[in-house]
Amino acid sequence: MRDKIINESIDLFDTKGFKETSIQDIVDNIGVTKGTFYYYFKSKQELLKDIHLSFIVDLLKRQEEIIGDSNKNNYDKLYDIIYLIISRIKTHGKSARITFREMRHVEEQHLVEIKRKREEFRLNLEKLLKEGITKGEFRNKVEPDILSFAILGMVNRSYFWYNPDGELSEEELVKSYNEILLNGLKNEEPYTQGILH
Amino acid sequence: MRDKIINESIDLFDTKGFKETSIQDIVDNIGVTKGTFYYYFKSKQELLKDIHLSFIVDLLKRQEEIIGDSNKNNYDKLYDIIYLIISRIKTHGKSARITFREMRHVEEQHLVEIKRKREEFRLNLEKLLKEGITKGEFRNKVEPDILSFAILGMVNRSYFWYNPDGELSEEELVKSYNEILLNGLKNEEPYTQGILH
The missing domain is CATH 1.10.10.60 (Homeodomain-like)
Structure with a gap:
């Protein structure tokens, strides 16, 4: 019920x-x-809070499983975290969009809790990126906190445009984000690609 | 008045x-x-619509100026478009966040107009990226439409976390986004960077 x-x-x-x-x-x-x-x-506000909180608590739990896997390097872990977010759109897209939009109606005390959990998710990602930089897996050109905001901005925004029942599969979208984030857009060998010229 | x-x-x-x-x-x-x-x-709804519409119309005008500049390559144009978005946070941050949040209260006919303009902004970026790929400036690993959503997700999200009066300057933030987008996170020479080891 x-x-x-x-x-x-x-x-x-x-x-x-x-x-x-x-x-x-x-x-x-x-x-x-x-x-x-x-x-x-107890109230409509509490229901809204519960919807949002259970969503983010579940995400956090799964994120911690990914990060705790000692068989994976930080490239794989980053990939898995992006996949985690995208794979939830199909089942939780509507509720995530609503709770995001209606956050203002959540009571202050609950808002603090939700915001703390969201920040925890971002901080876990930031820590992963920091560790990857220390290990030499990731470049050290951008501060890990900006990187974490940038990645979550890019990936989370998919909740507002991506249709998981459309032509683009979840896997293809995750691979695209991973490709942009790891290798960037710049063509290192301009004007020499046979495919294009 | x-x-x-x-x-x-x-x-x-x-x-x-x-x-x-x-x-x-x-x-x-x-x-x-x-x-x-x-x-x-005419009404409160019309006021909300006007606030949002004048913001996006101004952005579109400036974006078109950037794209139309024949002295610039597509790297520079991408940089300038990111800067355009970030530089508006200081002056229009609050109104942009509100209109985004309260979009539901805009009447259907106006919503269509606003959405069309927002989509126009994204499509202009998509076109720029497509042209950059054809010219060999950008790699052709990711579809230009996904690229445009990814870039705008990353950059627009700054409206919700970036404080233009804080320590991080607008220029530094734009440079960071540009660095991530052009060169990516992957360290091509892992474990050899003197700075880190």
């Missing part, structure tokens, strides 16, 4: 907006009473 | 939210009557 309430709410928040959706709307759409709603959630 | 209304509204939308801010709030804060507001704007 908890999941049912969450899923119905996500749909309603998406079409009507968070502020404009009442708890009555939510329970009416499922065919239960308000009592059922309050059994699982 | 038009600018005064716009600036006051941006502050109110930021603190109270768009939906929760009334036209009365706006005119009370400036010390004018509702008539003054309606002389410049």
